[in-house]
Amino acid sequence: MGxxxxxxxxxxxxxxxTKQRLEELxxxxxxxxxxxLVRVAARRLLADPDRVPQALxxxxxxxxxxxRIPWAERPLDLDPATSTRLHQLAHEFHTDRSAIVRVALHRFLTAAGRFRHPVLREDARTDLTCRTRVYLNPSTLVRLENLISRNGDALTAAxxxxxxxxxxxxxxxxxxDLTTISTARDLTPETLGxxxxxxFDDDLRDQLDNLAGRLDSDRAELMRLAARQLLANPRDLDQAVTKEIYRGDANRVKLLARNTRRRQTAAADPTTRAPAVRKAPSPQGNPFGKRxxxxxxxxxxxxxxxxADEYGPxxxxxxxxxxIRRLIENPAADEALAQARRVAAPPRTARVDVALDDELLAHLDALADRLGSNRQELVHLAATRILRFHHNIENRMLDEMFRAQNNRKHLLAKHARRERIRRMDRGSGT
Incomplete structure (x- = not known):
């Protein structure tokens, strides 16, 4: 019976x-x-719809x-009169020059009109003695350059x-416009698995769609919110998931009885019983933990x-x-993370599997909670830092590769022999 x-x-x-943490739960x-589990998350989200708008x-x-993608800094040369008017307008609206320039470019790109001759005249001016720096979205500069270059050279500054x-x-x-347009930022695409x-049954799906329609959202976005809320407060999940699985009255008794028999059989069979203590790392020094x-x-x-090739295959x-361990030990990890967030990162499309033990995961999650981050962001930060500061890490690499005490001396000697052979092969050009 299914x-x-x-x-x-x-x-x-x-x-x-989020997907990984849901799978772990x-x-x-x-x-x-x-x-x-996902349906439980959806029902808990829909149980209190009044709180969803703020959470969303x-x-x-x-x-x-x-x-968020960092601003693109660009020098802007103006004549004294225009520079003064721009400064006065910024002071009047309690903002800065960059915000006004962003609004101006938005209006220009939305309704450029006849711009060729004004741009050419502006490019020929010689009284541009006041230089200021403005901060713009990179996409705005790209759109502006594409528009201007239709008529020849891209006179972007003009x-x-x-x-x-x-x-x-x-x-x-x-x-x-200063409230809406000037604050808009370029964003990298959201990373989704x-x-x-x-x-989903019809009733649950309809409730989700109705709520999404009221909030100008969609099922997928609401379910991502529901999953994050469930992970933040995973209370009574065993009972909720069991109730979700055995929802039909006709089969409920039989299904619950079958589940009880399975649990009793698993508890009585020593071959299927979960070990009380996790086994130690293998003698080969493989990292202990899940990938x-x-x-x-x-x-x-x-x-x-x-x-990594410098230390072996x-x-x-x-x-x-x-x-990761060096990042956890670093007292200035928050400053390093803030600096990394200011740099535009290329798309992260390459997958790397890393085995992490429970203790290291606990420290990593604690650091993520303290910094308002997540595992992915912190591991990427750890990778970029180890690439920049990888001096004198040989001992730590050896400790990490050969963590098991059994056969440690033998494995280190084997590693040293392998390294000598590998370096001799490199030196001979083979």
């Missing part, structure tokens, strides 16, 4: 960290419980902050001055592999663990 049908599948996508509850807004702000003069001549509703099909998937850009992965995992 499970009670729960409706048609709908595709959902979660970020890798599912593994603790029982086999094939992922769909039921907070989640969107947090996502935007994490994916076009910016034309846009600024137009705004100074007609500020219009500048206060509203592969699609996961989860069965976790992290994403890096192709260049970072290549550089990690090149550095298949040493990327050990190298990353050394980097």
């Amino acid at each position: 499970r009670v049908p729960v409706g048609d599948p709908i595709p959902l996508r979660f970020d890798p960290t 599912t593994a603790d509850i029982g086999p094939r419980r992922f769909g039921a 807004a907070q989640a969107r702000r947090a996502s935007a902050d994490a994916r 076009a910016i001055r034309v846009a600024v003069r137009r705004l100074l001549d007609d500020p219009a509703d500048l206060a509203a 592969p699609r996961t099909n989860v069965h 976790h998937v992290f994403r890096f850009d192709e260049d970072t992965k290549r550089r990690l592999e090149e550095l 298949r040493r990327v995992s050990a190298l990353l663990r050394v980097g």
